[in-house]
Amino acid sequence: MEFSSKLLEKAVNEMSQLPGIGKRTALRLVLHLLRQPKSQTLELADALQNMRNDIKFCKSCNNISDSEFCxxxxxxxxxxxxxxxxxxxxxxxxxxxxxxxxxxxxxxxxxxxxxxxxxxxxxxxxxxxxxxxxxxxxxxxxxxxxxxxxxxxxxxxxxxxxxxxxxxxxxARGISVGNELEYTDEVTLGRSIINRIPFEVSLKS
Amino acid sequence: MEFSSKLLEKAVNEMSQLPGIGKRTALRLVLHLLRQPKSQTLELADALQNMRNDIKFCKSCNNISDSEFCxxxxxxxxxxxxxxxxxxxxxxxxxxxxxxxxxxxxxxxxxxxxxxxxxxxxxxxxxxxxxxxxxxxxxxxxxxxxxxxxxxxxxxxxxxxxxxxxxxxxxARGISVGNELEYTDEVTLGRSIINRIPFEVSLKS
The missing domain is CATH 3.40.1360.10 (Dna Topoisomerase Vi A Subunit; Chain: A, domain 2)
Structure with a gap:
């Protein structure tokens, strides 16, 4: 792809490094941002920067958090x-x-x-x-x-x-709630028979 | 969606304003950025900011450009x-x-x-x-x-x-080069017959 602007090219290249986003999609997204008010792009950039700079991982469970413990x-x-x-x-x-x-x-x-x-x-x-x-x-x-x-x-x-x-x-692994038996794969169905639970227990959940 | 971090939530919300990107995809993209080196996110944010702030439109043709004229x-x-x-x-x-x-x-x-x-x-x-x-x-x-x-x-x-x-x-509108007639829609095919060109002309292109 030949771009008429280095700034545009750089933005498209960075955007296309995201998973599942190719050059064409990246160009579409970047052109969309150019058509929107300037504030939208700046807020997106700010949000990404702030997130990457300030986000913490909970010291106990490693979940994403704003403070030391989630x-x-x-x-x-x-x-x-x-x-x-x-x-x-x-x-x-x-x-x-x-x-x-x-x-x-x-x-x-x-x-x-x-x-x-x-x-x-x-x-x-x-x-x-x-x-x-x-x-x-x-x-x-x-x-x-x-x-x-x-x-x-x-x-x-x-x-x-x-x-x-x-x-x-x-x-528990088994058939999904609301699913028909005939559409369940045989490994799941086989396991769901082996790991059956007492009917009284199933009534409570 | 309930987020454990406001910073994460803000980034996901901004990202999901892009066309064709829903909340789930936005979360996937943002989590990907968190797993990558910090520099990648910061470069993406910088590229977007610079593009939005400094890009120009050619004064003659309105194409995107880095200078006054593309x-x-x-x-x-x-x-x-x-x-x-x-x-x-x-x-x-x-x-x-x-x-x-x-x-x-x-x-x-x-x-x-x-x-x-x-x-x-x-x-x-x-x-x-x-x-x-x-x-x-x-x-x-x-x-x-x-x-x-x-x-x-x-x-x-x-x-x-x-x-x-x-x-x-x-x-010109007509059948694509390499296409079979039977797969061309009838409007296109009809027009391509009405707007036929001299065979000698087609030999030159």
């Missing part, structure tokens, strides 16, 4: 002995939206994935093991995605903490 | 008596890529579209009419998209300049 960890009404292990902040937001969980989180920042060069030391696993060692945790809930990388990460953490007096669980 | 208008080797009327800078880039045009451009900045509240006065039409009035132009090529808005805009400009001694043309 709102969830700082809330005395939450059960600090129950910790839900998740991959990133989007999972925290998804679980918080359900209003079904009153414990704390521990954000790993990713999953073990040798294919992408991500090993256990690249993730926030050691602080979690420390928490368990100090006896502050009664139950760990593994809530990673149901993929090979998720299962590997679960197993790695489990191996590190299995000698301590702690309950571990994973979130 | 490189095309400032080039003495180009034919200033032949002007191609386009909607925006992307069309200039597309036509420049073909290397088939050696005249100048005139960027309207949009098309007349009453549905979107865009009238002739919102576009850069008057300066074009002035150029024609001053007798500096021999031929105008209308190269707007082949839509109702494009045709309306062409016709509006044509009405303004029809009394002057000037040739007007539109770019």
């Amino acid at each position: 709102e969830i960890c700082a809330n005395p009404n939450r059960n600090s002995e129950l910790i839900c292990v998740v991959e990133d902040i989007r999972d925290v937001m998804a679980i918080e939206n359900t209003s079904s969980f009153k414990g704390l989180y521990h954000v790993l920042g990713g999953k073990i994935s040798p294919m992408d060069g991500i090993g256990p030391n690249d993730l926030n696993i050691q602080p979690l093991v420390e928490k368990v060692k100090q006896g502050r945790v009664k139950e760990l809930i593994f809530a990673l995605g149901s993929t090979m990388e998720g299962d590997t990460t679960n197993f790695y953490i489990y191996k590190q903490i299995q000698d301590f007096d702690i309950t571990t669980s994973t979130i | 490189e095309i208008c400032a080039n003495p080797n180009r034919n200033s008596e032949l002007i191609c009327v386009v909607e925006d800078i992307r069309d200039v880039m597309a036509i420049e890529n073909t290397s088939s045009f050696k005249g100048l451009y005139h960027v309207l900045g949009g098309k007349i579209s009453p549905m979107d509240g865009i009238g002739p006065n919102d576009l850069n039409i008057q300066p074009l009419v002035e150029k024609v009035k001053q007798g500096r132009v021999k031929e105008l090529i209308f190269a707007l998209g082949s839509t109702m808005e494009g045709d309306t805009t062409n016709f509006y400009i044509y009405k303004q300049i029809q009394d002057f001694d000037i040739t007007t043309s539109t770019i």
